[in-house]
Amino acid sequence: MSGYLCFQVEANRLKPVLLDHLLEHRLNSCHPVHSDVSGREEDMVTRTKVLFLCVGNACRSQMAEAVARHTAADVIEPSSAGLVAFGEIAGPTISVLNEHGISVDGQTSKSLRSEDLSAADLIINMTGRSGAEIFTGPTPPFEDWDVGDPYGFNLAVYRGIRDQIEQRIDELARRLRGKADSPETS
Numbered sequence: 001m002s003g004y005l006c007f008q009v010e011a012n013r014l015k016p017v018l019l020d021h022l023l024e025h026r027l028n029s030c031h032p033v034h035s036d037v038s039g040r041e042e043d044m045v046t047r048t049k050v051l052f053l054c055v056g057n058a059c060r061s062q063m064a065e066a067v068a069r070h071t072a073a074d075v076i077e078p079s080s081a082g083l084v085a086f087g088e089i090a091g092p093t094i095s096v097l098n099e100h101g102i103s104v105d106g107q108t109s110k111s112l113r114s115e116d117l118s119a120a121d122l123i124i125n126m127t128g129r130s131g132a133e134i135f136t137g138p139t140p141p142f143e144d145w146d147v148g149d150p151y152g153f154n155l156a157v158y159r160g161i162r163d164q165i166e167q168r169i170d171e172l173a174r175r176l177r178g179k180a181d182s183p184e185t186s
């Protein structure tokens with residue numbers, strides 16, 4: 001069954017519910033999701049808003065956003081930004097993603113904004129600098145991923161970085177799925 005996972009404000013908390021159950025209520029945001037045939041609310045997985053951050057938002061963070069959208073959309077709602085956006089997605093980034101059937105359609109190179117930070121549940125920092133150095137104010141939880149910057153290198157380097165990011169996204173998605181399945185989150 002396909003539907004929309006929506007968030008209803010209830011007692012100053014966001015409560016995930018199915019759209020068809022809430023048509024008469026005010027909705028704050030909806031996110032497409034899939035459930036099993038029963039469609040019960042408890043079968044729905046809440047997606048984690050993950051912001052992937054790198055320096056120029058042209059290579060690594062764009063790869064991570066596209067890979068997460070392609071392989072982990074059930075648990076990750078991805079976005080990306082750069083400390084100082086390059087302004088376009090690098091051609092080799094697009095090429096190596098296309099080799100794995102992954103598209104960057106709808107993605108653009110953009111600089112990090114405070115709204116991006118406040119909207120995220122988790123920040124994946126791939127800038128090469130410690131998140132503790134970058135984020136001085138209150139921020140969502142962050143993870144520092146040591147992923148090299150392929151910008152300016154050949155396709156073999158881009159492929160290696162893509163493969164590393166795919167592996168890390170798979171690991172992150174497994175952790176998030178495990179968290180959703182654990183009895184403590186029910």
